[in-house]
Amino acid sequence: MRYFFLLFGVLVLIVIGVAGRRGDLFRHRPLQIFPDMKIQLKLRPQTPNGFFASGLSSQLPPPGTIVQSPPLRVGEQQVYPFEDLPVNTGLPANMGRKPGATNFVELNPFPVTGRLLARGQQRYTIYCAPCHGAIGDGNGITKKIGAMAIVANLHDKRIVELADGELFNTVSNGKNNMQGYAPQIVVEDRWAIIAYLRALQLSRLGSVEDLAPETRAKLK
Ligand code: HEC
Structure with missing residues (x-):
């Protein structure tokens, strides 16, 4: 029993000696019992490194590198996704972040x-x-298989x-039962969809008078 206490005491001292001061500031790198991934074989930014000719870890992108997300071109304007613009x-402009704003712009900003x-x-x-069907009448496949009961008729x-x-x-941003598609569809494509939706609507609202005279003559 005596030896047990002695051994136990020595063990406690060893553990405290090795791990006890781990929160303190050391001049040397502290002993890491479980280093996890704190020490990695990687280049830290802006540090000297003999591998590259410049002697630096940070390198400029190679010539011809293409920006991943260039700004959107709307006519002459360049627009970034974070800008509060129509x-x-x-x-x-500067209204989009106000909750409940309803003075929506009348026209598609893209020609x-x-x-x-x-x-x-x-x-x-x-x-x-x-959901809305190929012609926008709300009779898509989700209605036929019974997944969605009421889908808006876009006409x-x-x-x-x-x-x-x-x-x-x-x-x-979605509305009632319809989810928003901002994460899936980029800004320009959303406006393209709206332009096409207008064409779908027009296809039902057109009259014979909209046709060119020669086409109208052919109809009769
Ligand atoms: C998963 C099914 C589903 C998809 C996909 C879907 N919608 Fe809808 N949409 C709905 C439903 C349901 C409503 C009716 C929402 C309500 O008022 O309850 C609706 C409503 C609408 C409305 C009417 C909003 C209003 O003011 O009442 C528009 C416009 C619309 N959707 C456009 C679109 C466009 C454009 C797309 C493609 C980008 C799309 N939807 C994709 C289910 C869908």
Whole structure:
């Protein structure tokens, strides 16, 4: 029993001696019993390093490196995703961060070109058609299999009359049962979808008078 106490005492002293002062400041690197991943074979930024010709750990990107997220080009303007501008929020500049703002911008900030519409059709088919249907009447596959009971008909007079900015806000942040698609669809593609949605709506609202005279003549 005596030897046990002696051995126990020595053990306690060893443990305290080795690990006891670990919180203190040392001139040397402290003894790490469980180093985990604190010490790694990697280059610290801005430290001397003999591997590179410049003698530094930090290197400039090689020539020809492409920026990962260049700013969005809207006409002459360059827009970054964090800027509080109509392109990003669907609201007038510096209004987008105010909760409950409803003065949405009337028009799509992107010029509606054939390229934008084609992109919008493709993205609409991927992201919206499963619920709203290929023609936007709310009869997508999710309704047929019974996954969603009520999906908005995008040809409703109320929705046709919404400002482009409000549609953008719905696509970005969602509404009631519809989730927001900002994380999945980049800003330009959301506006492309809205341009295409307007074309879908127009396809139902057009009249014979909208046709060119020669096409109208062919109809009769
Ligand atoms: C998972 C199914 C689903 C998908 C995918 C979906 N929506 Fe919806 N959407 C809904 C439902 C459900 C509603 C009705 C929400 C409510 O008012 O309860 C709705 C409502 C809307 C409205 C009407 C909002 C209003 O003011 O009442 C618009 C506009 C709309 N969606 C556009 C889109 C567009 C554009 C896409 C593709 C980016 C899309 N939705 C994708 C389910 C979906």
